[in-house]
Amino acid sequence: MKIEGKTAIVTGGAQGIGEQFCRALVDHGANVIIADLKKQRGEDLCRELNKQYRSNRAKFIQCDVTSKADLQNTIHFAIKTFGRLDILCNNAGVTEIGNWEKAIEINFTSVIRGTKLAIEVMSTRNGGHGGVIINTASMGAIFPIMGGPVYSGTKFGVLGFSRSLSNLNASDGIRVNVICPAFVRTEMFEASIPNYIDSYGNDFQKKMKKHIVSPVLVARGMIQLVEDDTKNDAVMRVTGVRGIDYYKFQESKL
Ligand SMILES: NC(=O)C1=CN([C@@H]2O[C@H](COP(=O)(O)OP(=O)(O)OC[C@H]3O[C@@H](n4cnc5c(N)ncnc54)[C@H](O)[C@@H]3O)[C@@H](O)[C@H]2O)C=CC1
Numbered sequence: 001m002k003i004e005g006k007t008a009i010v011t012g013g014a015q016g017i018g019e020q021f022c023r024a025l026v027d028h029g030a031n032v033i034i035a036d037l038k039k040q041r042g043e044d045l046c047r048e049l050n051k052q053y054r055s056n057r058a059k060f061i062q063c064d065v066t067s068k069a070d071l072q073n074t075i076h077f078a079i080k081t082f083g084r085l086d087i088l089c090n091n092a093g094v095t096e097i098g099n100w101e102k103a104i105e106i107n108f109t110s111v112i113r114g115t116k117l118a119i120e121v122m123s124t125r126n127g128g129h130g131g132v133i134i135n136t137a138s139m140g141a142i143f144p145i146m147g148g149p150v151y152s153g154t155k156f157g158v159l160g161f162s163r164s165l166s167n168l169n170a171s172d173g174i175r176v177n178v179i180c181p182a183f184v185r186t187e188m189f190e191a192s193i194p195n196y197i198d199s200y201g202n203d204f205q206k207k208m209k210k211h212i213v214s215p216v217l218v219a220r221g222m223i224q225l226v227e228d229d230t231k232n233d234a235v236m237r238v239t240g241v242r243g244i245d246y247y248k249f250q251e252s253k254l
């Protein structure tokens, strides 16, 4: 998909990986809705991007992805403002620290809901233009993570759900792909270090050094998944060891 002139929503777009998604999409000429709980950070980013690109292509909307009404409102806002929706990055996520039930809602249920709502408006069967959905999972969707079993479970869920939509490309013109970063230096990662030290030992940070990637590299991967029309049902890894590559699962016999 040529990104210029297209419209994207990025959930959790105010900081971390989502922020870099927004920056990269605007840089490629997209209209971007930054959808996040954090009003101040989202509005600041929006202002900065519009100033930098001398445009009005970035918009912020306060959105709690666990609210169906907020997600619907975000999609309506994209269409009302820019006339269409082409790209959805279901990226908002949290650790399970303090509230594992909430982590399931944010990391998994909201990804399902966001995907379903976007399909309704993107589907060529409903008069939409088709599109691309990128769901942020984690390397913790491929390997179990000892410091975050619920987190890891939600990411396995995101991966399984997303891959089970591979037929949508043929039927509705929508490609669904998953991005699986290793450890990314963001606020989420910093906050979860004590948990990992508990599970993996005091030398966790030293051991993990080579596995840490920058959010900018993750955004580069996301752009590749959007631009390359052959990518459907792709599971992209972004790791310190291999950079950007694709994980191959056993072919289904069904
Ligand atoms: N940091 C890491 O090492 C890795 C992160 N990931 C995933 O990448 C995604 C982004 O994570 P980071 O940027 O690291 O985290 P972060 O904590 O820096 O940013 C997450 C953003 O999501 C927003 N958010 C949280 N709950 C929300 C809700 N209910 N509604 C709307 N927005 C909400 C936050 O306000 C924040 O702006 C998450 O899905 C995370 O699981 C995946 C692999 C590695």
Ligand SMILES: CC/C=C\C[C@H](O)/C=C/C=C\C=C\C=C\C(=O)[C@@H](O)C/C=C\CCC(=O)O
Residues within 6 Å of the ligand: 095, 137, 138, 139, 140, 143, 145, 148, 151, 181, 182, 183, 184, 188, 189, 192, 211, 239, 240, 241, 242
């Ligand atoms: C919980 C909050 C913060 C971050 C969690 C993050 O989502 C979890 C990441 C979990 C695991 C990361 C694993 C990273 C592994 C690597 O980078 C490499 O060891 C793997 C690289 C390539 C695969 C090796 C192979 O081909 O078998």
